[in-house]
Amino acid sequence: QVQLQESGPGLVKSSETLSLTCAVSGYSVSSGYYWGWTRQPPGKGLEWIGSIFHGGNSYYKPSLKGRATISVDTSRNHFSLKLNSVTAADTAIYYCARALVRGVITTSPDALDLWGQGTMVTVSS
């Protein structure tokens, strides 16, 4: 079956760049769907970060735009998140997820139908 697995450093220093990778097994990231990231700060709810289609079309949370970049590596069948200039507010469990596709000619990410287990990232000062 299709599985997603996050990996990356659990501790990042303030002002540096957070880098996470999501390995996809059982499905090709170039075969459709949007792929992206959502996070959950401690004691808070879910917050969508962004999603990308393998062809390059991407969407980001407006408040994170400029700091967040999601990319897809079809050769390794994984996708990645880079979040720069991190602060303590970026401390969270980060989940990678697959998103259904809305639209045909012009597409956008829809419901997140498959998620990874999540990885905790702490930003330290």
Add this chain to the structure above:
Amino acid sequence: QSVLTQSPSASGTPGQRVTISCSGSSSNIGTYTVNWYQHLPGTAPKLLIYNNNQRPSGVPDRFSGSKSGTSASLAISGLHSEDEADYYCAAWDDSLNGDWVFGGGTKLTVL
């Protein structure tokens, strides 16, 4: 503060029917479809309902979703102890160049 509003908690006894509500506005629920997620802390969130009322394969028909105007609801009938989890609604919001917004989550306790 979340763009979509959910009650922080709900409860019910086994076998009961419970409803979780989600309130939004014309820029999100009023225009776009609603999705619902079930999340047990420490595990991967699970898609329960998409397009307001569609269940992904494998989700029991005890779970149902509905939408009216700028509000949506998730109903769980025949409550099971394993339904104890956090439930989140989500919708696209077009007020600021587009954004997926979640509700703050409702913690469901099975008494």
